[in-house]
Amino acid sequence: xxxxxxxxxxxxxxxxxxxxxxxxxxxxxxxxxxxxxxxxxxxxxxxxxxxxxxxxxxxxxxxxxxxxxxxxxxxxxxxxxxxxxxxxxxxxxxxxxxxxxxxxxxxxxxxxxxxxxxxxxxxxxxxxxxxxxxxxxxxxxxxxxxxxxxxxxxxxxxxxxxxxxxxxxxxxxxxxxxxxxxxxxxxxxxxxxxxxxxxxxxxxxxxxxxxxxxxxxxxxxxxxxxxxxxxxxxxxxxxxxxxxxxxxxxxxxxxxxxxxxxxxxxxxxxxxxxxxxxxxxxxxxxxxxxxxxxxxxxxxxxxxxxxxxxxxxxxxxxxxxxxxxxxxxxxxxxxxxxxxxxxxxxxxxxx
Amino acid sequence: xxxxxxxxxxxxxxxxxxxxxxxxxxxxxxxxxxxxxxxxxxxxxxxxxxxxxxxxxxxxxxxxxxxxxxxxxxxxxxxxxxxxxxxxxxxxxxxxxxxxxxxxxxxxxxxxxxxxxxxxxxxxxxxxxxxxxxxxxxxxxxxxxxxxxxxxxxxxxxxxxxxxxxxxxxxxxxxxxxxxxxxxxxxxxxxxxxxxxxxxxxxxxxxxxxxxxxxxxxxxxxxxxxxxxxxxxxxxxxxxxxxxxxxxxxxxxxxxxxxxxxxxxxxxxxxxxxxxxxxxxxxxxxxxxxxxxxxxxxxxxxxxxxxxxxxxxxxxxxxxxxxxxxxxxxxxxxxxxxxxxxxxxxxxxxxxxxxxxxxxxxxxxxxxxxxx
Ligand code: FES
Numbered sequence: 001x002x003x004x005x006x007x008x009x010x011x012x013x014x015x016x017x018x019x020x021x022x023x024x025x026x027x028x029x030x031x032x033x034x035x036x037x038x039x040x041x042x043x044x045x046x047x048x049x050x051x052x053x054x055x056x057x058x059x060x061x062x063x064x065x066x067x068x069x070x071x072x073x074x075x076x077x078x079x080x081x082x083x084x085x086x087x088x089x090x091x092x093x094x095x096x097x098x099x100x101x102x103x104x105x106x107x108x109x110x111x112x113x114x115x116x117x118x119x120x121x122x123x124x125x126x127x128x129x130x131x132x133x134x135x136x137x138x139x140x141x142x143x144x145x146x147x148x149x150x151x152x153x154x155x156x157x158x159x160x161x162x163x164x165x166x167x168x169x170x171x172x173x174x175x176x177x178x179x180x181x182x183x184x185x186x187x188x189x190x191x192x193x194x195x196x197x198x199x200x201x202x203x204x205x206x207x208x209x210x211x212x213x214x215x216x217x218x219x220x221x222x223x224x225x226x227x228x229x230x231x232x233x234x235x236x237x238x239x240x241x242x243x244x245x246x247x248x249x250x251x252x253x254x255x256x257x258x259x260x261x262x263x264x265x266x267x268x269x270x271x272x273x274x275x276x277x278x279x280x281x282x283x284x285x286x287x288x289x290x291x292x293x294x295x296x297x298x299x300x301x302x303x304x305x306x307x308x309x310x311x312x313x314x315x316x317x318x319x320x321x322x323x324x325x326x327x328x329x330x331x332x333x334x335x336x337x338x339x340x341x342x343x344x345x346x347x348x349x350x351x
Numbered sequence: 352x353x354x355x356x357x358x359x360x361x362x363x364x365x366x367x368x369x370x371x372x373x374x375x376x377x378x379x380x381x382x383x384x385x386x387x388x389x390x391x392x393x394x395x396x397x398x399x400x401x402x403x404x405x406x407x408x409x410x411x412x413x414x415x416x417x418x419x420x421x422x423x424x425x426x427x428x429x430x431x432x433x434x435x436x437x438x439x440x441x442x443x444x445x446x447x448x449x450x451x452x453x454x455x456x457x458x459x460x461x462x463x464x465x466x467x468x469x470x471x472x473x474x475x476x477x478x479x480x481x482x483x484x485x486x487x488x489x490x491x492x493x494x495x496x497x498x499x500x501x502x503x504x505x506x507x508x509x510x511x512x513x514x515x516x517x518x519x520x521x522x523x524x525x526x527x528x529x530x531x532x533x534x535x536x537x538x539x540x541x542x543x544x545x546x547x548x549x550x551x552x553x554x555x556x557x558x559x560x561x562x563x564x565x566x567x568x569x570x571x572x573x574x575x576x577x578x579x580x581x582x583x584x585x586x587x588x589x590x591x592x593x594x595x596x597x598x599x600x601x602x603x604x605x606x607x608x609x610x611x612x613x614x615x616x617x618x619x620x621x622x623x624x625x626x627x628x629x630x631x632x633x634x635x636x637x638x639x640x641x642x643x644x645x646x647x648x649x650x651x652x653x654x655x656x657x658x659x660x661x662x663x664x665x666x667x668x669x670x671x672x673x674x675x676x677x678x679x680x681x682x683x684x685x686x687x688x689x690x691x692x693x694x695x696x697x698x699x700x701x702x703x704x705x706x707x708x709x710x711x712x713x714x715x716x717x718x719x720x721x722x723x
Contacts, residue, residue: 018564029397078449081385081448306480308475311447323374331450333452
């Protein structure tokens with residue numbers, strides 16, 4: 001018998017010992033970061049970068065597969081007891097000696113997770129991780145000339161690149177409201193002092209937003225450069241237009257942060273994605289009734305919010321709790337009670 | 352139905368007002384739910400797992416009597432914690448708001464022979480929706496007992512103290528059979544129903560796993576302590592069964608608890624539903640340890656009003672609920688465990704004998720006569 005088969009048998013036996021739990025439920029008590037566990041990480045320290053941004057140092061569990069410079073990481077953090085998932089760019093280089101990774105987070109107004117991470121997260125806290133993803137990354141073959149075009153927290157994936165790979169000729173244009181809002185400012189200036197980077201800071205409070213037409217003046221050879229751009233949609237739209245106009249769009253790589261804001265309305269179009277049915281719903285009728293009327297097989301029980309027999313994943317959009325008025329937005333793993341929830345804008349119910 | 356309706360003094364408006372006041376209590380807890388509550392359930396789960404591990408570890412040496420005693424006691428408590436404060440409450444969705452897939456009503460499985468999804472259906476859906484409605488809530492007498500004067504007497508009921516005792520000893524099997532609606536489904540026609548058969552198979556699988564773990568694998572691992580470990584696990588299951596049966600009997604059987612007729616819940620309003628939960632449940636008084644070991648089902652009244660609020664909040668909710676009982680001049684049935692257990696058993700014995708027809712007609716049957 002092979003050793004994997006033997007291990008498989010031993011595991012089966014162990015499962016019999018721990019039923020109805022799994023052996024991992026017990027192992028998690030002592031070793032949550034071990035190989036084979038669900039991927040988690042431990043926050044080891046939090047370093048403030050600016051007034052409203054901080055870098056979080058995370059020790060990932062043994063199952064961590066490593067990242068490519070420029071990628072992002074989804075993390076699940078418990079805020080007020082509720083697990084919330086968000087994506088953040090990785091700002092550490094891929095070859096960091098101690099195996100830690102860092103993300104740099106800017107607290108956005110009313111952002112539950114970002115404010116929690118910047119202002120309240122404490123070392124020792126366990127968080128949930130996904131493997132890193134994203135194709136806003138550096139190519140294998142080194143380009144001769146590079147331009148980084150960033151604004152605000154759009155600098156974070158680019159910082160991951162800057163720290164990871166050295167190029168002979170790198171120019172960066174970075175926009176932020178004021179000098180003190182520039183995340184990583186000291187490190188950027190150090191790179192400039194070492195002649196590893198040419199940097200233009202645009203301080204939008206004084207200079208206004210960057211006019212893409214000024215690019216010719218700021219970086220005359222921009223069209224010859226392999227460019228990575230990350231920032232607000234306005235900047236990226238302008239850049240894409242500009243690069244296309246000059247027929248060099250293949251040199252431009254952009255990363256858009258998914259706007260995390262769902263506008264909660266009153267009613268909307270409801271999609272039952274497994275059944276493939278879409279219907280209009282008002283803001284007062286329970287989704288359970290909407291689904292049943294549309295001929296979707298909906299699980300149900302008490303129909304009054306007490307039995308939890310109707311819980312169903314909310315894949316996209318937002319719903320309103322008809323009892324409390326509370327809005328729930330779709331996130332991975334979010335289940336709703338369809339008998340006491342109504343559409344608050346377009347939404348997608350996994351049924 | 353009791354001779355007099357203890358809610359007769361309330362007007363329809365008062366009942367709706369009562370409903371609104373209860374909703375406000377609920378909203379307040381929900382608004383304040385947070386980190387502390389999450390930390391609480393995580394701590395309880397971790398304590399339970401550690402206690403079970405240690406107890407099973409000690410039982411490996413249960414050939415020595417002190418080890419047997421300590422291990423058996425620990426395992427009994429661990430099993431009670433698993434079923435009561437953890438399993439029952441998680442399966443009610445009380446902790447779903449945390450969005451932790453590991454502590455969620457859709458994923459939790461408990462140390463019990465009834466698979467959690469079947470139990471959720473019969474308990475959360477049927478029992479909690481139709482609390483104490485004769486003919487709809489099978490928890491009333493579990494289909495084997497007569498629990499109200501109005502129910503028809505049958506010579507079979509003479510034996511109900513014995514049935515109840517046996518049910519208490521093998522309570523988890525009783526629950527599994529009950530969740531399967533075995534009595535109803537064993538009739539020839541229903542036995543072949545594929546849906547029933549699938550559920551019966553699921554129960555069979557769960558029983559096999561549970562029995563294998565408790566009575567084969569763990570004793571075998573104990574080597575020379577095989578028999579003592581087997582006895583210890585049997586004892587722990589027995590203790591857990593007797594305990595949970597007692598606690599659950601106290602929830603709806605003590606004297607003073609009302610039962611309702613099927614027709615009385617037609618078109619029930621939210622206020623009326625709340626009122627039925629208030630009149631259909633009974634509490635157990637006691638200290639913190641008592642509340643914990645009953646899985647806070649000692650706050651049965653509060654639990655029935657708000658089955659999805661986290662159990663650690665029932666104690667504070669109880670103070671406000673009790674004030675409402677007083678305000679609306681309703682009887683809050685509560686008492687220490689021995690008193691409530693005695694009261695429930697007393698009823699079981701009393702109703703095993705036939706009784707005269709109740710003197711006062713219920714409003715429902717009056718309406719029926721008029722209609723006829
Ligand atoms: S059907 Fe019971 S909670 Fe929705």
